[in-house]
Amino acid sequence: MDVSFLFGQFLGGLTTAMFLFLIASGLSLVFGVMRVLNFAHGSFYMIGAYLAWQAMQWLEPTLHRFWLAALVAALGVALLGAVIERVLLRHLYGREELYQLLFTYALVLILGDAAKAIWGTQQLSVSRPPLLAGGLDILGTTLPTYNLFIMLIGPAIAVAAWLLLTRSNAGRLVRAAALDREMLGALGANVGAIYTGMFVVSSFLAGLAGALVTPIQSIVPGMDVEIIVEAFIVVVIGGLGSFWGTFWGSVIYGQVLSFGILVFPSFSIFSVFALMAVILIVRPWGLFGRPIR
Amino acid sequence: MSRCRILAAACLAACLAPFAAGAESTIKIGFPMPLSGPAAVYGAPVTKGAEMAVQEINAHGGVLGHKLELLERDSKASADEAVRLARELIIKDNVDFLVGTLTSAEAPAVSTIAKENRIVFIAPTSKSVQLTSPKNLHPYLFRLASNTxxxxxxxxxxxxxxxxxxxxxxxxxxxxxxxxxxxxxxxxxxxxxxxxxxxxxxxxxxxxxxxxxxxxxxxxxxxxxxxxxxxxxxxxxxxxxxxxxxxxxxxxxxxxxxxxxxxxxxxxxxxxxxxxxxxxxxYDPVIWAGDEPPEHKAFIEHLKAFTHEKYGSGWAIMGYSAIVALTDAIKKANSTDSDKVSKSLLGLTFDTPVGKRTFNAKTHETEMGxxxxxxxxxxxxxxxxxxxxxxxxxxxxxx
CATH class of the missing domain: 3.40.50.2300 (Response regulator)
Known part of the structure; x- marks a missing residue:
């Protein structure tokens, strides 16, 4: 095994990781602040992918239409998230977690059927944006430019979210809401608006992830459920509710998958599940999470 | 008051409708197929093909003087759901035959139900060799598809x-x-x-x-x-x-x-x-660059008109041919009794848009390529x- 091969495998794992982080970040944010385990996050991601495809059909074939389509998709899903949070989800905050879970699971079914009714069952596809269609040769392996772009956008989102949460006034309120919702309300802050804002940001991220994934994946019914399982694994590894945990959880997932298939080629998914099982036993709150008292 | 009466009459008519339809007895074919979820990509066109065959055959007067009726059910590509639907179709809807299932998970599961109830079951797309392995094969199971x-x-x-x-x-x-x-x-x-x-x-x-x-x-x-x-x-x-x-x-x-x-x-x-x-x-190249058989050309033209699609799907042929094969077997048996039809399917040669296929009497498969x-x-x-x-x-x- 030469170095360039191992490096290629490392890059492959990193690509997987950053794609997963795009989707898992929003899931983690909503859980961290609102304590809502949003099953429908994968559905938002799927709707984002379909919307991006739809926007591509409507827009004139210009050089930059993909980016515009991605923005349209992300904003569309953010709007959908806002409506769902304002009209439906907010009634469930005081309830037991089981009700919230059932509610978001119902959303999965409804959005899945809605997508099927609108876009049919055909697999759809979007081509790479022309600017990022090529590849780079690094140390003897090819790195597609689009993969490089995804590798950069993952950390960019992580840093931006971290800055927002730690350095801005809104971020301070959000962190306060995560710690003690009632106390913050008593102090006069508009907790409802903070929650809506968080849900919208999370939906936006899901929509964006769905749109950005279209150049390298097929858009099919069922992509929602497929991705949510992987996103949950990442979030569990990193620690529920820990944002950086989700980031490192993705990186670990990608590398374990990537090098795991070299060790156990016949059981590709085994290594990732094994890792999750070990973490759940040894450190049930995840690598970066805090034990819940 | 009169509105109430119209409503009541409508309700009565709605209640009686199933009996009215039942009077003209049809040959019922239960058709469990994934129509939602990722597998619907295939399930939907296979179903379209079957619908088209039923429409064609009924337009020519049906089989043995009866019209065919396709009872479509969404199996969601799940073995459990397909089994539940197959049971329901047999017990509640009194279907005469089962055609359908898409995956190698659903087909073997439905096959056991067909065996229990002694009802002919034709699997149009499931490919795993396990479906028809000697220990799983029974007189009522037939595979149209190729195999692994x-x-x-x-x-x-x-x-x-x-x-x-x-x-x-x-x-x-x-x-x-x-x-x-x-x-x-x-x-x-x-x-x-x-x-x-x-x-x-x-x-x-x-x-x-x-x-x-x-x-x-x-x-x-x-x-x-x-x-x-x-x-x-x-x-x-x-x-x-x-x-x-x-x-x-x-x-x-x-x-x-x-x-x-x-x-x-x-x-x-x-x-x-x-x-x-x-x-x-x-199974069907659809667009045939080379010597296209004329039956295939006619089939695709009809399919495009039937589905309102520009090109047509390469999967419709499987649903279509399964219904054609079953119809030929019913004609040959001169009966809708599954015991007789299952016998007439053995060694039956039937036409498909891409040539003749035959059910091997020993393996119950067309062994098509x-x-x-x-x-x-x-x-x-x-x-x-x-x-x-x-x-x-x-x-x-x-x-």
């Missing part, structure tokens, strides 16, 4: 013909279908070309969202040719990720995919991103088509 042995052998025969190939790699989805086809592929290739070495096997799961690590790992073993069984939406994802990594170029496009990625469905989904130059198969060829950029189409589709139904290797 034929697929693996056919793919291996193509690669065996490439003299310069010495190192072959494999990538297939990790479940019954992929495992069975790969076993058949390796068995044939080892005998046909003992000089070839299998250098790598990758087993991504069905619905894998990122194939990149699998692709890079496989490229690291430097194969000359690849047998791939990734199909459907997964193949779209796979091809879009593998192309920019130089995967297809590294093997000079010597990749053979047995998962029907030669269909127009797949080619349309990928458009210009299709890895032109690879080899694949389809598929149309294989190199995928090229269509001259008049914005997507890939099979060039010179060639019918291959390769049995076990015999020297």
């Amino acid at each position: 042995d034929i697929e693996g052998h056919s793919a291996a025969s193509i690669i065996a013909g490439w003299k310069e190939v010495k190192r072959v790699a494999i990538i297939a989805p990790d479940y019954a279908y992929g495992r069975d086809a790969v076993a058949a592929f390796i068995g044939y290739l080892k005998k046909a070309r003992p000089d070839i070495q299998i250098v790598d096997q990758q087993w991504p799961k069905l619905g894998q969202s990122d194939f990149t690590p699998f692709i890079t790992a496989q490229m690291g073993t430097h194969p000359d040719a690849i047998f791939c069984d990734v199909y459907g939406g997964d193949f779209v994802t796979f091809a879009k990720q593998a192309g920019p990594l130089g995967y297809f170029k590294a093997v000079n496009n010597r990749l053979v995919d047995g998962g029907e990625v030669g269909t127009t469905d797949e080619a349309q989904a990928l458009g210009a991103d299709y890895p032109y130059g690879i080899w694949s198969d389809a 598929e149309f294989w060829g190199q995928m090229v950029k269509g001259e008049h189409y914005p997507f890939a088509i099979i060039s010179n589709p060639k019918y291959l139904a390769v049995g076990p290797f015999t020297d």
Whole structure:
């Protein structure tokens, strides 16, 4: 095994990781602040992918239409998230977690059927944006430019979210809401608006992830459920509710998958599940999470 | 008051409607098929094909003086759901026959229900050899589809013909279908070309969202040719990720995919991103670059009109042919009794738009092959088509 091969495998794992982080970040944010385990996050991601495809059909074939389509998709899903949070989800905050879970699971079914009714069952596809269609040769392996772009956008989102949460006034309120919702309300802050804002940001991220994934994946019914399982694994590894945990959880997932298939080629998914099982036993709150008292 | 009366009359009519329909007795065919979820990509066109056959046959007066009635149910590609539906169709709807199921998970499950209830069951697309293995076969089960042995052998025969190939790699989805086809592929290739070495096997799961690590790992073993069984939406994802990594170029496009990625469905989904130059198969090439049989041309024209689609799907033929075969068997038996029909299906030869097929009396399978060829950029189409589709139904290797 030469170095360039191992490096290629490392890059492959990193690509997987950053794609997963795009989707898992929003899931983690909503859980961290609102304590809502949003099953429908994968559905938002799927709707984002379909919307991006739809926007591509409507827009004139210009050089930059993909980016515009991605923005349209992300904003569309953010709007959908806002409506769902304002009209439906907010009634469930005081309830037991089981009700919230059932509610978001119902959303999965409804959005899945809605997508099927609108876009049919055909697999759809979007081509790479022309600017990022090529590849780079690094140390003897090819790195597609689009993969490089995804590798950069993952950390960019992580840093931006971290800055927002730690350095801005809104971020301070959000962190306060995560710690003690009632106390913050008593102090006069508009907790409802903070929650809506968080849900919208999370939906936006899901929509964006769905749109950005279209150049390298097929858009099919069922992509929602497929991705949510992987996103949950990442979030569990990193620690529920820990944002950086989700980031490192993705990186670990990608590398374990990537090098795991070299060790156990016949059981590709085994290594990732094994890792999750070990973490759940040894450190049930995840690598970066805090034990819940 | 009068409005109330109209409403009451309407209710009464609605209640009586099922009895009225029942009066003109139809031949009922239960049709469990995935119509939602990822498998609906295939389930929907297979169903369309069956609907079209039923419409054609009924337009010609039906069978034995009865109209056919297709009772479609969404199996969601789940074995449990397919079993529940099959039971319900038999007990509640009194169906005469079962046709349907898509995957190698549903078909064996429904097969046991057909056996229990002594009802003829035709599986149009399930490929796993386990369905009709001696311990699972029973008098009422018939398979229209090809099987994983034929697929693996056919793919291996193509690669065996490439003299310069010495190192072959494999990538297939990790479940019954992929495992069975790969076993058949390796068995044939080892005998046909003992000089070839299998250098790598990758087993991504069905619905894998990122194939990149699998692709890079496989490229690291430097194969000359690849047998791939990734199909459907997964193949779209796979091809879009593998192309920019130089995967297809590294093997000079010597990749053979047995998962029907030669269909127009797949080619349309990928458009210009299709890895032109690879080899694949389809039950129905739909767009026939070469000597197109006139029956096929007529079938596709009708299909396009029936579905209002521009090109038509390569899967409709399976639903269509299953209904045609069943109808022929009913005619031959001159009865709708499953015991008689199951006997008349043995050795029955029937017409399909791509030629005659026969149910082997011993295996209960048509043992049909598929149309294989190199995928090229269509001259008049914005997507890939099979060039010179060639019918291959390769049995076990015999020297």
